[in-house]
Amino acid sequence: QAQVVESGGRVVQAGDSLRLSCVETGRTSESYAIAWFRQAPGQGREGISCISFSDGTSENADSVEGRFAISSDRAKNTVYLQMNSLKPDDTGVYTCASALGKCSYYCTAYGCDTFRFHSWGQGTQVTVSS
Numbered sequence: 001q002a003q004v005v006e007s008g009g010r011v012v013q014a015g016d017s018l019r020l021s022c023v024e025t026g027r028t029s030e031s032y033a034i035a036w037f038r039q040a041p042g043q044g045r046e047g048i049s050c051i052s053f054s055d056g057t058s059e060n061a062d063s064v065e066g067r068f069a070i071s072s073d074r075a076k077n078t079v080y081l082q083m084n085s086l087k088p089d090d091t092g093v094y095t096c097a098s099a100l101g102k103c104s105y106y107c108t109a110y111g112c113d114t115f116r117f118h119s120w121g122q123g124t125q126v127t128v129s130s
Contacts, residue, residue: 002027002119004034004096009124012086020081020124022096030054033103034079035112036070038126040092047112050103051079059107086128095123 008020024034035050049070051058058070069082079096097117099106106116 002032002098004098004119004121006094006096006121006124009094009126011127011129014087014128014130016086016128017082017084018086018126020083020094020126022079022081022121024077024079024096024098024119027098029100031102032098032100033106034072034096034098035103035107035117036079036081036094036096037112037114037117038090038092038094039123040089043092045095045114047107047114047117049081050107050112052102052104054102057103059103059112061107061111062109063111065109083126086126088128088130091126091128093123094126095121097121 031054033052039045048061048064051070072079097120099117106113
């Protein structure tokens with residue numbers, strides 16, 4: 001059973017950049033994807049970015065396109081979420097999760113299907129102050 005642990009969240013100012021990390025262990029397949037989700041206070045969980053390990057392709061939701069970028073370091077079993085030009089609306093708990101297959105199976109420009117992902121981490125809090 002794959003497990004993920006997120007880190008890197010903290011309080012930043014609007015316009016700042018921040019990089020989150022997601023370390024994955026225990027996977028049993030080479031064909032899998034890891035996605036980042038965020039949940040703002042009082043709102044549902046939104047899948048914002050995903051990377052497929054089989055071919056390195058990624059999907060970003062329109063809400064973060066051009067500001068956020070996902071990448072991976074396979075040697076470290078780590079997925080990163082680089083967040084630039086942060087806004088107060090980006091405040092929330094950021095969590096990563098994995099799914100078998102590719103991001104294109106589960107994600108569109110509107111985001112990733114929460115119910116198709118598993119092995120959720122505990123999340124890391126990002127707070128963007130104005």
